[in-house]
Amino acid sequence: MEFQHELIIPNEGLPFKLFLFEGRNGNYVREKHWHTSIEIFTVMEGNLSFYINEVEYPLKAGEFLIINSNEVHSIQAPVRNETIVLQIPLKQFTDYFTAQRFIRFHSGNTSQNKTLRFTSEGTEAEQINAGSTENDSRMVFLIRELYRVYVSRETGYEFRARAVFYEILYLMVSTYRVTEVEESELKNSRRLDALSKITTYMREHYKEDLRLSGLAAMFGYSDAYLSRMFRKYAKVNFKTYLQDIRMAYAYKELLNTDHTISFIALDNGFASSRAFSKEFVKRYGILPGKVERQKK
Structure with missing residues (x-):
C-alpha cells in the first residue's frame, strides 16, 4: 500500500x-x-x-x-x-x-x-x-x-x-452530500480514519509537549503500533510529522507577523530559537531571519 x-x-x-x-x-x-x-x-x-x-x-x-x-x-x-x-x-x-x-x-x-x-x-x-x-x-x-x-x-x-x-x-x-452511506464505504475509510483523528488532534495541539507514548495511550494503541501506523500511512515517522506541523505554522507566522524568531519558535512548540533555526535551515536552506516578511 x-x-x-x-x-x-x-x-x-x-x-x-x-x-x-x-x-x-x-x-x-x-x-x-x-x-x-x-x-x-x-x-x-x-x-x-x-x-x-x-x-x-x-x-x-x-x-x-x-x-x-x-x-x-x-x-x-x-x-x-x-x-x-x-x-x-x-x-x-x-x-x-x-x-x-x-x-x-x-x-x-x-x-x-x-x-x-x-x-x-x-x-x-x-x-x-x-x-x-x-x-x-x-x-x-x-x-x-x-x-x-x-x-x-x-x-x-x-x-x-x-x-x-x-x-x-x-x-x-x-x-x-450523500445522506446514506453503505458499510463498504465506511470500511474503506476506517483504515485511514484512525490516523486522521490522531493527526487532527496533533494539528490542534501542536504547541504542546506531544509525545508518541502519550498519544498512543490517549487513542488506545501501543507505542509500536502507532509508530508503524505513521510509517505505513504517512510515510514519515511521528517526530517528523510533528515537526512538519510546527514548521508549517511557524513559517506562516514568520511571513505574516513582526514577532521575533525566539517568540515564533516557542509559540509553535520548538524547544528554542536555535532548534527552530536549525530545522528551518534544513528545510529551506536559509536562516529564518533572512526571510522577507509579508505582514500587512
Whole structure:
C-alpha cells in the first residue's frame, strides 16, 4: 500500500486553503496520496486527470472535481493548465457527518460513486441529474469568485472571502452530500480514519509537549503500533510529522507577523530559537531571519 499523507494547513486567518495547482506548467505527476480535508479542483484552462481507485477522471476547463476525505488519489497534468484548488478542513462539516466522522459528496444520482466529475457545460450527462447544471455552474462561479477575492486583497476581502466560502459549503451540503452511506464505504475509510483523528488532534495541539507514548495511550494503541501506523500511512515517522506541523505554522507566522524568531519558535512548540533555526535551515536552506516578511 504505497501512498502518502498530505499535511494541509489553512491560509492565514481563513478557514480554508486556496491556491493555484502546482502542476500548472504541465509535465507533472503527483503520486498517490490522501488527506483528511475535502478538496475541490476547478480547472480554468487546460486539462488534467485524476486517478481514484484506479479509475480515471479527466477534467477540462470549466469542470470541477470533489476529492473526499481519506480518499487515495493521484494526479497527472501533462499539459499547461490553470486550476484552482480549494481545501476544506473536515471539521467544517461536523454537523453533517453521517457516521464516524464520515461524509461523502457526489452528484446525487450515482450513489455508488464516492467522487464524481461535474461540468458547467452540461456534458457527461450520465453523471448529472436533470436540472443540476445550474448548481454545477454556480459552483464553478463561486470557486472563481473566491479566488478572485482572495488574490485581490481589497479592503474587507476577508469578509467577502468567508461569505463566498460559506455559500460553497451550503451548496455542497444541500446539493452534493450523500445522506446514506453503505458499510463498504465506511470500511474503506476506517483504515485511514484512525490516523486522521490522531493527526487532527496533533494539528490542534501542536504547541504542546506531544509525545508518541502519550498519544498512543490517549487513542488506545501501543507505542509500536502507532509508530508503524505513521510509517505505513504517512510515510514519515511521528517526530517528523510533528515537526512538519510546527514548521508549517511557524513559517506562516514568520511571513505574516513582526514577532521575533525566539517568540515564533516557542509559540509553535520548538524547544528554542536555535532548534527552530536549525530545522528551518534544513528545510529551506536559509536562516529564518533572512526571510522577507509579508505582514500587512
